[in-house]
Amino acid sequence: MPFEANVPPGPLGEKWTQYRGTMNLVAPNNKRRIEIIVVGTGLAGASAAATLGELGYKVKCFTFHDSPRRAHSIAAQGGINAAKNYQNDGDSVYRLFYDTIKGGDYRSRESNVHRLAEVSRNIIDQAVAQGVPFAREYGGLLANRSFGGVQVSRTFYARGQTGQQLLLGAYQSLSRQISKGSVEMYNRHEMLDLVIEDGKARGIIARNLLTGELERHAAHCVVLGTGGYGNVFYLSTNAMNSNGTAAWRAVRRGAYMANPCFTQIHPTCIPQSGDYQSKLTLMSESLRNDGRVWVPKNQEDAKAIREGQKTANDIPEEERDYYLERRYPAFGNLVPRDVASRAAKVACDEGLGVAPTGLAVFLDFESAIMRYGRSEANTRGIDNPSEAKIRELGKSVVEEKYGNLFEMYEKITGDNPYQTPMKIYPAVHYTMGGLWVDYNLQTNIPGLFSIGESNFSDHGANRLGASALMQGLADGYFVLPYTIGQFLSKEIRTPKIEPTSEAFDKAxxxxxxxxxxxxxxxxxxxxxxxxxxxxxxxxxxxxxxxxxxxxxxxxxxxxxxxxxxxxxxxxxxxxxxxxxxxxxxxxxxxxxxxxxxxxxxxxxxxxxxxxxxxxxxxxxxxxxxxxxxxxAYVSAWAYNGWEEEPVLHKEELVFENVELKTRSYK
Amino acid sequence: MNWFTNFLTSSIGQKVVMSLTGLFLIVFLVVHLTGNLQLLAGDGGKAFNLYAEFMTTNPLIKTVSYLLYAGILLHAFQGWAIWRKNRKARGPHRYAVKVNRVAGTNGFAASNMAWLGTIIFVFILIHLYQFWLQMKMGAIDMVTYDGKEVADLHGLVAATYENLGFVIFYVVSMVVIAYHLLHGFQSAFQTLGLNHRKYTPFIKAVGKVYAIAVPLGFAIIPIIMYLSK
Amino acid sequence: MKLTLKIWRQKNANTKGRFETYQAEASPDMSFLEMLDVLNEDLISQKQEPVAFEHDCREGICGTCNMVINGEPHGPMQGTTTCQLHMRHFNDGDTIVIEPFRASAFPVIKDLAIDRDSFDRIIQAGGYVSINTGQAQDGNAIPIEKETAAEAFDAASCIGCGACVAACPNASAMLFVSAKVSHLAHMPQGKVEAKRRAQAMVNQMDEEGFGRCSNITACEAECPKEISVEHIARLNREYLSSSVGSQVKA
Missing domain, CATH: 1.20.58.100 (Fumarate reductase/succinate dehydrogenase flavoprotein-like, C-terminal domain)
Known part of the structure; x- marks a missing residue:
């Protein structure tokens, strides 16, 4: 089986452009005959299925949900990055590329990441054209905010529901193709196996979840956009039904699993409250723009808070340890997720945790409320405003920015975060690991592609905030529809694949x-x-x-x-x-x-x-x-069941454009 | 005219018919009330009888009155058709627990428009039989004003309202109409797409005043006539 | 806290359903669905069939969870999905009646799980902007008023759960349809085909067998995203003007 990254030659900034210009194409008359199976309808799957349908391929799209719109991309809150430099704050494709490589702790492939940064700009244009209601400034132009691990404002957002709006955009494009007949949609179908014929991925076995019947579906190639496997931890911010089965079945048919241990623990989640709990809820990273993370300086105070004898408001300023600001003055509360999570764990391990379980730290909006309040009073020309007035004004600014998140927090915990600081703790959120893919997003099985969170490609050992949406849509809208042609252009003489071969029987x-x-x-x-x-x-x-x-x-x-x-x-x-x-x-x-x-x-x-x-x-x-x-390698594992030891294949990572440095956010 | 029938049979088209006929009937009610208040003029019925004569003979008014009958029938028929569709859409089961939470209308009225409408329709039939038909059939005594002979509708009305049962029937019917209007008035505007953050509260307020004032105006007529018999 | 649950059990679309009564234990910090999880664990341990109910993100955004709790879709808390409803809003000793969303266009699959494919077909009929990938101009090419974008967002925040249909005594889908029509009609990118869209989506809605809107506004009152019936008025406007105007063919 081929195990070659297939990175095209040329200077980093021109690889993708040159490659795209010289790629093999499939003529329209052939596209009409070629069938593609897309599994998953999240940002990656839906955008890919829609775009491939638009290009003229015959697409069959599968989801285990009752509707493509339910995919868990919908729950992404904070935003999507793009190197637009609309804020004129020094952003560029290179900087986004560099931030992503550095944020990923130098464990991702340079060429893939640079391509991601390049197409990030097209994603915003595409989403706007679909009618996605991004946040705007008074001048009518797109608004931005900051996310962890970067020093520019490049995150586009639609309140705290960016994933929802982007997914609905992709879902609507997909729906348009379904109505045109270029995509055939299979709701409530779960892929339970991959079918390989003559070394190429040619179909899937899917279970109709309503009837329990097994169905065979054949195509010239198979695309997996099936998301991550964070639910292996049981408690995670993933949806209850998110799972790794489709990708794992591909692994069991010979696909390599890359860097499976790279999981992202998100620092700002609502702490667990009891054993019955089934999932954890994320509080968007965007909150760290304005929230300050702290624990009491001494254990007695922490203990008193845990036992309910004291509240956060009883701890005076000088007795609080804003540990992220103290340890990482350059990035402060906006350090990358892995750093922030570990720091929270360290604080709680030292006995400074503030929830009854001992596993929580404070995320405090008091200073943001007062800061915004003073600025708002200034804007409105209120002289010598009272503290209550400042608080009221500040509260309304914070409400406009994070209202739905604060509401959600209150619903779940019963605490009002405008009055007392939020309690947060890290939780499993995203898996950087996934199916190994080459530059074309093709796995080591020819004809099997993997996009979005289900592949390993762009985030190295840690993903930066607001980059998952970017990668899912980049793969689906702007990368796969081109690179899939490299495989399919050789398949134009292959007749329709019938699901009757021995391989289908066996699967x-x-x-x-x-x-x-x-x-x-x-x-x-x-x-x-x-x-x-x-x-x-x-x-x-x-x-x-x-x-x-x-x-x-x-x-x-x-x-x-x-x-x-x-x-x-x-x-x-x-x-x-x-x-x-x-x-x-x-x-x-x-x-x-x-x-x-x-x-x-x-x-x-x-x-x-x-x-x-x-x-x-x-x-x-x-x-x-x-x-x-x-x-400095990608671990690509072949796994063949409990009886055999997994076999490691190494893809050495070559860094020609960035210098490997110790990541420092100090 | 395919587009026209398509529009009229579509869900929104059906509602637009309800809205337009409803608004027409709303306007009619005001006219009707202004005329009827002359029953209380205390002039032995002269003003009212002359008015009734004018209303039944003026060709323009006659045309409008045919439109009015058509409007009532159309409103009732469409309402019935919609009710049937909605029952089918709801399916065979009803919720075991009923909660009537609504946003900005009268919940009782809104969810019982069909029943309220049915009662009103029955009321209209009785009402027409009692007065309009008698007049048409010429079964009413005649009176003469300034040499002109007209039907003494006032006399018939006064005689009818001597019966307490009829008075109660009319008053209760007016309460039903009030509820129907309480939802119907503002709903007619919403169906036509006339919803505006600044002006809708005004429409709703006018609707409330209308829904109470107009039926109240109608209701006091039999009450006063009964008390002053 | 101890609770009595009356839950609708129905084997499949073709069999008759009925209420079954269960006793359940819950803690006030549990979500409603976690309370049902515990009940199901209990049923499984007694080798009985668990109650089928659908759910996924449990963050109130995917729109999968449904069920009518004590007569209200998504339960008594306004602006809250079932998965975000917590038991602290109930009292010890309460009896809770749980039913599926009821509408002809949402047939029951099993117990509380229903089929909402009709919503997908309505979107497929026209709930999109007709552009292909790669055809977009720069994102900032058309400025959009901040308030307009915010209003479009309010409509676009619909999660497609179907509570509007479940709450409506007429089982009308107008709030769902209008949310999409209004969202896209607000945006200059979607305005271009707003008339055609309104026609196509309303036609599909009618074909699916949803009821006629009579402006009861129960939909807005029960919508977990608190989407306003203003959008229904907007849909009425778009539909009316496209029906009598010249843009959409006879």
Missing amino acids: EQDVQHRLDQLMNIKGNQSVESFHRRLGKIMWDYCGMSRNADGLQKARKMIRELKDEFYSDVFIPGDAKDYNPELEKAHRVADFMELGELMMVDALDRNESCGGHFREEYQTEEGEALRDDENY
């Missing part, structure tokens, strides 16, 4: 066998209980910090859990019916395999970088210690 039998196996266990424990236990193992040993002993131990624990699962799980209902428990069971079974591979990957990487923090590898100040000499 369907395999799926049927797995489902039968699960249904026939008839044990006593619910799927949910296994998932919860798996998540705990993952979080404790492969979460914000990892060490070799723990990882080895955890790997064993996962294997034991797996054995218990396959002997004692209980799935009610029938396989040939609408059965959400069976869907979950299949996903959890795959998560366990993936979880094991994450342990193996984390164990292999004897360095700390980005979201991967190995306790053995840190500076004296507790910062991540990279090892560029030995680990």
